Amino acid sequence: MKKVDARGLSCPEPVLLAKAAMDAGEYPFAVLVDDTTPLENIKRFANQNNKTIEVDEAGNEYTITFVK
Numbered sequence: 907m908k909k910v911d912a913r914g915l916s917c918p919e920p921v922l923l924a925k926a927a928m929d930a931g932e933y934p935f936a937v938l939v940d941d942t943t944p945l946e947n948i949k950r951f952a953n954q955n956n957k958t959i960e961v962d963e964a965g966n967e968y969t970i971t972f973v974k
Contacts, residue, residue: 908935909937910924910937912938912944913938913939914940915939915944916943917944919946920939921947921951924937928955928957934972934973935973936969940968950970958972960973
């Protein structure tokens with residue numbers, strides 16, 4: 907599975923990286939973030955594009971997996 911490491915990046919970079927991965931069409935893929943702001947923005951982006959995601963939290967890091 908492709909992993910996009912967006913930890914330490916501020917918006918809109920994590921969303922743009924998620925969009926690039928989505929446009930590449932390689933499912934599933936995961937986006938790693940370390941703040942709630944990019945987490946919420948990516949969740950909103952996925953919802954607006956009718957994509958199914960799963961979110962896993964480990965400490966202060968989040969893995970957002972786009973399953974389709």
